[in-house]
Amino acid sequence: MKPPFRLTPTAKADLKQILEDLAEDNPDAAHRMHERFLDGFRTLARSPGVGHYHDELLNRRYRFWNVYPHVVAYAWESKPIQIVAILHGARDLASLLNLFEALE
Numbered sequence: 664m665k666p667p668f669r670l671t672p673t674a675k676a677d678l679k680q681i682l683e684d685l686a687e688d689n690p691d692a693a694h695r696m697h698e699r700f701l702d703g704f705r706t707l708a709r710s711p712g713v714g715h716y717h718d719e720l721l722n723r724r725y726r727f728w729n730v731y732p733h734v735v736a737y738a739w740e741s742k743p744i745q746i747v748a749i750l751h752g753a754r755d756l757a758s759l760l761n762l763f764e765a766l767e
Contacts, residue, residue: 707737
């Protein structure tokens, strides 16, 4: 069976870094956060339209879903949906995604 979502190499690296940083201080919290991310990814796969756009981004092929305090950026029209980045909510999403698009 095909997985309902796919993580890009960038998203995989983001997730790994987030969980490693959290695990240094609290391995149980890292495990719980990992489960929260997976639950969020499955929710997005079931209902790709549930995320939101960011008005400052001109490219609407990306939507965003909050997994507090992080924001998951995903390509919602892809089959399966494609998780492209996982960013801390305090980051400048527009500049990071513009950089990501330049690398594609």
